[in-house]
Amino acid sequence: MPWYNSIMFKKIVIFGVGLIGGSVALALKKLPQAPQIVGVGRHSNSLQEAYQLGLIDVIETDLSSAMQAADLVIIATPVAQTPAILRAIRPFLNDSTVLTDAGSTKSDVMGYARTELGPQFSQFVGGHPIAGAEKSGPSAAMADLYVGKNVILTPENETAPEALAKVTRLWQDCGAIVSSMTAEAHDHVFAAVSHLPHLLAFALVEDLAKRDNADILFKFAASGFRDFTRIAGSHPEMWRDIALANKTALLRELQIYQQALTEMTSLLVQNDGDALHALFAHASHARNDWAKSKIQ
């Protein structure tokens, strides 16, 4: 029997039962021995909706009751709420409860956890499930959202091995592929491959939507525009929090990207068709090779 079969969740508390938290709940409910899932959140409407959709078994507003005998707490709210949640639950946190989160930035979250949890920081494992999130709310939750997706965990030296094992098991139970790296490495990678593209897409849509002829522009925008801007339909509050939380890495990415655009603009000004062709061909091959590797 592999070691992780000894990990059993009986009670899981989820803060934020939207797409991310709700999809974990749905995945766990498919297990042979599904845990009890307790939902806690800011919006009683969302909690009611999550309850009616069958994502959670119990709505809990009393933190003491919620935390009692909890095996695992998952914080799946916008990242900016994480420190307040950690602070609020700390008084009710026993030594056997493991904490994790699903935030898209990790250095800030690890810092919050260290500050708020004190010696119980060892019970916290930062996590980031890499799954599309342009839709939000309990109704967007899907049991298979994480199947075959990457989840990155960011343990530190203090992290208890049992805590890491439990959170690893959580995501494996959801069908995910679990990796570990430092919070700093995580934030650099995601500034480049996720946070920057989101800001670029928001900027393009806003650039066009503000114009006098926005109607005609949007009329003739087609499938390329649709896919390019899909991530500009993402949750504004979440992306404000991500941008601010990963500000340093993101500013560096913006600077590098603006430089790349400036160089591309120079090629165009100089009518350098060969260099433009080489650039487009290299990018096109890299993109298509990547897409093929992801289909496997």
Add this chain to the structure above:
Amino acid sequence: MPWYNSIMFKKIVIFGVGLIGGSVALALKKLPQAPQIVGVGRHSNSLQEAYQLGLIDVIETDLSSAMQAADLVIIATPVAQTPAILRAIRPFLNDSTVLTDAGSTKSDVMGYARTELGPQFSQFVGGHPIAGAEKSGPSAAMADLYVGKNVILTPENETAPEALAKVTRLWQDCGAIVSSMTAEAHDHVFAAVSHLPHLLAFALVEDLAKRDNADILFKFAASGFRDFTRIAGSHPEMWRDIALANKTALLRELQIYQQALTEMTSLLVQNDGDALHALFAHASHARNDWAKSKIQ
């Protein structure tokens, strides 16, 4: 009987039997009285493939034969080849043959046609089918590629009404929605909603692909990156030609966009969460409203 029912195509000549030309061919082959489709191209491999796939009825290398009794010539090659093709077919062009193209830029094409065709410029109608083109080649062709898609025609004062009517009918037969505007207006609209996003996507992929840690970046790039960069998988030669052909409008768009990025960067530097949230929220609403309007 509506006027356009009197328009019948018996012989159509297509230069460039890739995704765009091949999809026209497949759509026309579904008509009750399908025309004969003659393929002409640079690559004998593509022509053979198009013939074997059933896109074209005849491979023609002799332009005199190809043009004989042709009702319609469709130029669906990369735009830069258009003047050479017009020059080559001019000696064989009778007065009843209508010419059109499928290029993504129109001011340049209308200029080429005016120069190369002389008094027969009246037989040429510029056209641009707005349909995804990140895949290319005969095997990418689809009979329904244009169903419900916009096609823009760019007639000028000299354009013969019968020529405009025939090209309109061509695209209606393919299931498209046909609009008209000036070539200049077309090029401004598409610089903003298509050409700029393509360059932004190429620039992002190239930016990441050149780095030492490209492997790890691509490993964790997910669905948002996939959609954002789909258009970076597009045909490099085609996009070099488009960028150069629509250089003036595109440079203006790049400048406006860089300014927008600079302003967004300032908000981030200033930790102005409220302004970032307002920007993201406005863009997100605009993008989602647009996507809803396109589903209708």
